[in-house]
Amino acid sequence: MLEKIDLNVTIDKAAYRSAKEALSNKLGVLQRKVFELKIPVLIIFEGWDAAGKGTLINELLMPLDPRNVRVHNLKNETYEEFNRPFLWRYWSKSPEKGQITIFNRSYYSDLEYRQSLDGVDLQGLMNHVNEFERTMRNDGMIIFKFFVHISQEEQKKRFEKLQKKDATAWRVTPRDKDENKHYKKLLEKVNQELELSDKNGANWTIIEGHQKDYATIKVLNTLATRLEKEIKDFENAPKIALKPLIHDNDAQYDTEVLDHVSLDQTMTGPEYAKALNDCQKKLYLLENEIYLRRIPLVIAFEGWDAAGKGGAIKRLSSNLDPRGYTVYPTGSPNDIEKKHHYLWRFWRDVPKNGHISIWDRSWYGRVMVEPIEGLCMLEEYSQSFQEINEFEKQLSDWGAIVIKFWLHIDEKEQLKRFTERQNNPEKQWKITEEDWRNREKWGTYKIAVNTMLLKTSTSNAPWIIVEAQNKEYARIKVLKEVIAAIETKLGKSKK
Structure with missing residues (x-):
């Protein structure tokens, strides 16, 4: 899946500035509609270390009203989270209706670095993830999943640049170095995760992360295009009046337990x-x-x-x-x-x-x-x-x-x-x-x-x-x- 991605795509500065201004204005309008219609939105950022996830999140936040946005950095589990089920911290941090929630890393990162968790194999946990996302979609949530992709060579170059300065050297952890060392082996696992979880309504968007400007525009455009469509579909959907579904002597549901x-x-x-x-x-x-x-x-x-x-x-x-x-x-x-x-x-x-x-x-x-x-x-x-x-x-x-x-x-x-x-x-x-x-x-x-x-x-x-x-x-x-x-x-x- 990731091997076929062309990472050399770019955008020139003039086109970038024009597109960013237009998309930022549109996202501000769409966020207000999301709030008005009480639609929950979940945005997941995954990708390689040093791929620029944090930078992209910052670019996304600029046009949004911060009162209705929550960002969760989910790299390490707290003691409370460690002692709860695998999905507990993601359920507890899921967005309210009308709110946009951003996960900087998620359950996919948890799976990437563990072959098994609490006695459940990777496939079992992936089933839990797919069930979680399906359940949220059924409840009206709009889910975006971005994987920010860079090559092994680009990652190594970025790590070396960070390590040259005392102010940024701390950001390169032993796990980061290990990820770059075993990049090809991890790539197989990442591909497997992406394929197993690329479901209708919660599909992956691969972000080519070599050029920040191009990556930013692709994220903003993906969000604006789909939000516009989802909001239109929501507004045009027939309004169903709530009414009692079960009545006395209703043979459709009755059993004799x-x-x-x-x-x-x-x-x-x-x-x-x-x-x-x-x-x-x-x-x-x-x-x-x-x-x-x-x-x-x-x-x-x-x-x-x-x-x-x-x-x-x-x-x-x-x-x-x-x-x-x-x-x-x-x-x-x-x-x-x-x-x-x-x-x-x-x-x-x-x-x-x-x-x-x-x-x-x-x-x-x-x-x-x-x-x-x-x-x-x-x-x-x-x-x-x-x-x-x-x-x-x-x-x-x-x-x-x-x-x-x-x-x-x-x-x-x-x-x-x-x-x-x-x-x-x-x-x-x-x-x-x-x-x-x-x-x-x-x-x-x-x-x-x-x-x-x-x-x-x-x-x-x-x-x-x-x-x-x-x-x-x-x-x-x-x-x-x-x-x-x-x-x-x-x-x-x-x-």
Whole structure:
């Protein structure tokens, strides 16, 4: 791919000045349209060391309003980033709607210098990268990817020039010298990455980097031309009104997963007290072990209103070291979260290696609440199942234990619990008008839940249905399932 690039292209000074002025003015106008239309834009700069990426970024920034631009230099990982999944820092730094974000180096550089990362091979990580970019494109993001290309001889010449001056010699690092020494070997790997990730909507633009003026004009022209087209397409696209996508007795989505769940299990008194004590002690020891082994644990709780999610989480966490876990109650997204992809806020709170994240409701609101309340389009709803499965697989590939609980009760039991809460002054805060309103849509929610369970129960993140008609039984089952999942990961399973 790169071998065929002619690096001797140039532009004369007069043509450069004229083109730069025109393109700079156009980019200023286009940036304002991007902000007005709330379109997120991601610009990735990759390339050889000393190819001039920093200079090109500076040239690009000049015509832009700095209030709506973010630049991230991503050469070295921080401690927090090192202890999170491969894509965590890129998710957390992805642009808001209406914002332009520039990555000076990205996940492609991470892959270039590592044959494997956290036990996942290059192809596996490249799949994660392609999934990330596809997910962002599906959410309306415009992605530009520039690879700034220079020859081995040109790179060596630039390094030598930098080393001649004390003020710039520090910029040539041992890794830079190693890159030039092994240029031809790295070239093969770079070509492979470019070919594997040159996808529709996130294609690579190769920038011939020998002459700065030519490279600058090519970057500015590529951005202006495509932004103009993307904005026009966005403005001309038919406007689809949001409406509920799932209705009661909708056979298109209905399955019978929950119809086969028996709810007659019970556990009370001394049996429950002993099981609770035993499980909490065992879980405390296992928490220490996964911390020492640096194994992260992700637990998502879903279920009917009043099914006992809060009570189960309380028993799960009450004997754990509070420094090692966090419980995240998930409500409607706030204004900042609405400016990002719906998975952004969950990626943001993925635990560090050896830590535990517990979600009281989770990313599954996307395929339960949103389609019923008319908060997403049909295409977005359909895509979400794949996006969620990929998210969970990426966590699993990273080494995390992923556990998902659906706490199940029947309509009669829910009404009983609602009534008890309504009549108890100390528990009235637990019941809201929205709970009663959602209860009227029980049949619709059941269809959504059945579909969710069927489409997102995978080998790396299976759903565990918890029979929650009896609260004590449900709490013990949750504890035992978490213990079993950790022991399996540690190789202690008796199965």
